Amino acid sequence: MASGSGRCPLPCFLKAIFVFTVAMACLEGVYGGITSVFVRSEWPSVDIPIENEVFAVPKGHNAPQQVHITQGDYDGRAMIVSWVTPDEPGSSTVRFEKSAKNYGLSAEGNVTNYTFYKYKSGYIHHCLLEGLEHGTKYYYKIGNGESAREFWFTTPPRIDPDASYKFGIIGDLGQTYNSLSTLEHYMMSGASAVLFVGDLSYADRYQYNDVGVRWDTWGRFVERSTAFQPWIWSAGNHEIEYMPHMGEVIPFKSFLHRYATPYLASESSSPLWYAIRHASAHIIVLSSYSPFVKYTPQWVWLREELKRVDREKTPWLIVLMHVPIYNSNEAHFMEGESMRAVFEEWFVRSRVDVVFAGHVHAYERSYRISNIQYNVSSGNCYPIPDKSAPVYITVGDGGNQEGLAGRFMDPQPEYSAFREASYGHSTLEIMNRTHALYHWNRNDDGKKVATDAFLLHNQYWASNQRRRKLKKNHSLREIVSQIATY
Numbered sequence: 001m002a003s004g005s006g007r008c009p010l011p012c013f014l015k016a017i018f019v020f021t022v023a024m025a026c027l028e029g030v031y032g033g034i035t036s037v038f039v040r041s042e043w044p045s046v047d048i049p050i051e052n053e054v055f056a057v058p059k060g061h062n063a064p065q066q067v068h069i070t071q072g073d074y075d076g077r078a079m080i081v082s083w084v085t086p087d088e089p090g091s092s093t094v095r096f097e098k099s100a101k102n103y104g105l106s107a108e109g110n111v112t113n114y115t116f117y118k119y120k121s122g123y124i125h126h127c128l129l130e131g132l133e134h135g136t137k138y139y140y141k142i143g144n145g146e147s148a149r150e151f152w153f154t155t156p157p158r159i160d161p162d163a164s165y166k167f168g169i170i171g172d173l174g175q176t177y178n179s180l181s182t183l184e185h186y187m188m189s190g191a192s193a194v195l196f197v198g199d200l201s202y203a204d205r206y207q208y209n210d211v212g213v214r215w216d217t218w219g220r221f222v223e224r225s226t227a228f229q230p231w232i233w234s235a236g237n238h239e240i241e242y243m244p245h246m247g248e249v250i251p252f253k254s255f256l257h258r259y260a261t262p263y264l265a266s267e268s269s270s271p272l273w274y275a276i277r278h279a280s281a282h283i284i285v286l287s288s289y290s291p292f293v294k295y296t297p298q299w300v301w302l303r304e305e306l307k308r309v310d311r312e313k314t315p316w317l318i319v320l321m322h323v324p325i326y327n328s329n330e331a332h333f334m335e336g337e338s339m340r341a342v343f344e345e346w347f348v349r350s351r352v353d354v355v356f357a358g359h360v361h362a363y364e365r366s367y368r369i370s371n372i373q374y375n376v377s378s379g380n381c382y383p384i385p386d387k388s389a390p391v392y393i394t395v396g397d398g399g400n401q402e403g404l405a406g407r408f409m410d411p412q413p414e415y416s417a418f419r420e421a422s423y424g425h426s427t428l429e430i431m432n433r434t435h436a437l438y439h440w441n442r443n444d445d446g447k448k449v450a451t452d453a454f455l456l457h458n459q460y461w462a463s464n465q466r467r468r469k470l471k472k473n474h475s476l477r478e479i480v481s482q483i484a485t486y
C-alpha cells in the first residue's frame with residue numbers, strides 16, 4: 001500500500017511534539033482546552049453517485065468484490081478473508097503463499113446470503129487463514145479463471161512488549177467525497193491496520209432495496225485498503241438497521257453477514273464485542289448498542305477479558321466503542337453516560353491507555369480525567385484530573401453524508417483538551433513499551449494536515465518507571481499514597 005509520502009522524519013517530528021507538549025503543559029490547570037477556530041470548506045455531504053469509478057465492479061463473470069480482511073485469532077497468526085460474489089456462490093477457497101505468488105497453500109471458507117426487504121445479497125464468503133507466520137507478507141488469490149483476483153497482506157509482528165506498530169483510527173466513514181478524502185489520506189499514512197470505531201456505510205440512510213445496494217458500494221469503495229490490511233471492526237448505530245416499516249427488525253443483519261470478527265478467540269459470545277492482541281497492543285472492542293449493564297453477557301465478558309490483559313506482554317491497552325464517554329459537542333451529548341457509569345471505573349483501574357470512539361462527526365480529545373467518585377448521593381459530579389484514567393478520543397469525522405457536527409458546548413468543559421469540527425483520521429504509532437506518537441490528521445482540501453499531536457506515555461510501563469525514579473526521592477511515602485488512591 002502507499003507508504004510514507006510527506007512524512008516528517010523522526011527528529012523533526014519529535015521537535016514538533018516537543019513544542020506541542022510544552023504548549024500543552026502550559027495549558028494544564030487552565031479551564032478547558034483548545035477549540036480550534038479552523039473552518040474548512042467541505043465538499044457537499046452527499047454520497048458519491050453509484051456510477052462513479054470508486055464503486056467500479058471488477059471485470060469478469062462472478063468476479064470477487066468487496067474484499068476485506070480482519071484479524072482471525074487472538075494473537076495475529078490468522079486472518080479472515082471476506083468477499084462477495086454477485087452471480088453465483090462460486091468457490092469459497094483462498095489460495096495463498098508466503099512471499100510468493102505460487103499459492104501453494106489453500107483454505108476453505110463458508111458462504112452465506114441474506115435478504116433485506118426485497119434486496120437479495122450476493123454470496124458472502126468468509127475464509128479463515130490459520131497458522132500464519134508473524135510479520136510476514138502473504139499473497140492471496142480468490143475467484144476462478146479469468147475472474148480471479150490477487151491481493152496481499154502482512155501479518156502483525158509477534159506479541160512483544162516493544163513491538164513498534166502504527167495503527168490508523170477511522171470512524172463514521174460513509175461514502176461521500178469527504179469519505180474518499182479521508183480514506184486516501186489514511187492510505188498515505190503508512191499505518192498497517194485500522195481500528196474502525198463504527199458506522200461503516202450509512203446504507204441505512206436509504207430505503208428499501210437501496211440499503212443493500214449501498215452496503216455493496218461501500219464494500220467496493222473501501223476495498224482499496226480493506227483487501228490489503230486488517231480493519232478491526234466495531235459496530236455503530238448505523239449498523240443496527242431496525243426498519244420495521246420494511247419488515248426488517250433483526251438488529252445488525254447486514255453488518256453481521258458481511259463483516260466477520262474473531263470473537264470466539266476471546267471467548268466472547270457475540271461478534272459485536274471481542275478482543276485481539278496485535279503486536280504490543282491489547283485491543284478491546286465494545287458494542288455501544290448491545291446490553292452492557294451489570295450481569296449482561298458483554299459486562300461479564302469484559303470483566304473476564306480485563307483479567308486476561310497482560311501488560312508485560314502487551315503494554316498498550318486500547319478500547320474501541322462507538323459512542324464517546326466524554327464529548328462536549330452538542331451532537332450526541334450525554335449519550336455515552338450510561339456506559340460511563342458502568343465501565344469507567346474499570347477503565348481507570350485497568351489503566352487503559354486510550355479509548356477511541358466515533359459517532360460525533362467532529363474531532364475531540366480529553367485530558368486524563370475521571371468521574372468515578374460520582375454516585376447518586378456523593379454530589380461530586382464533575383470529572384477531575386486522574387493520572388490513571390485513559391485519554392478519550394473521538395474520531396467520528398470520517399466524512400459521511402450527515403455532515404459535520406459543528407456546535408460545541410460553550411464554554412469548553414475542563415475535561416476537553418482539543419476539539420475541532422473537520423474531517424480526518426488519526427494514527428497511533430507505538431514505538432516501544434513506554435512511548436507512542438499520536439496524530440490527528442485533518443483533511444484539508446486535498447492536503448493532509450497533522451493538526452493535533454502528542455506523545456502518549458504508557459499507563460503501565462511509563463508509570464512503573466516513574467515510580468522507580470521516585471524511589472530516589474525522599475518524598476516517596478507521599479507519592480506512594482497518591483498512587484494508591486488512583
Ligand SMILES: *[C@@H]1O[C@H](CO)[C@@H](O)[C@H](O)[C@H]1NC(C)=O
Pocket residue numbers: 113114115120121
Ligand atoms: C441464498 O442463495 C440460494 C442459492 O442461490 C437461494 O436459493 C436462497 O434463496 C438464498 N437465500 C437468501 C436468504 O437469499
Ligand SMILES: *[C@@H]1O[C@H](CO)[C@@H](O)[C@H](O)[C@H]1NC(C)=O
Pocket residue numbers: 080109110126127128260261
Ligand atoms: C464462516 O467463517 C467465518 C470465518 O472463519 C466464521 O467467523 C463464521 O462463523 C463462519 N460462519 C459459519 C456459518 O460457519
Ligand SMILES: *[C@@H]1O[C@H](CO)[C@@H](O)[C@H](O)[C@H]1NC(C)=O
Pocket residue numbers: 373374375376377378380
Ligand atoms: C457514594 O459517594 C460517597 C461520597 O464519596 C461515599 O461515601 C459512598 O460510599 C458512595 N456510595 C457508594 C455506594 O459507592
Ligand SMILES: *[C@@H]1O[C@H](CO)[C@@H](O)[C@H](O)[C@H]1NC(C)=O
Pocket residue numbers: 431432433434435
Ligand atoms: C521508547 O522510545 C522513546 C523514544 O524513542 C525513548 O525515549 C524511550 O527510552 C524508549 N523506551 C524504551 C523502554 O525503550
Ligand SMILES: *[C@@H]1O[C@H](CO)[C@@H](O)[C@H](O)[C@H]1NC(C)=O
Pocket residue numbers: 473474475
Ligand atoms: C523530591 O521531591 C520534592 C517534592 O516533590 C521536590 O521538591 C524535589 O525537587 C525532589 N527531589 C529530587 C531530587 O527530584
Ligand SMILES: [Fe+2]
Pocket residue numbers: 172199236237238322358359360
Ligand atoms: Fe453513530
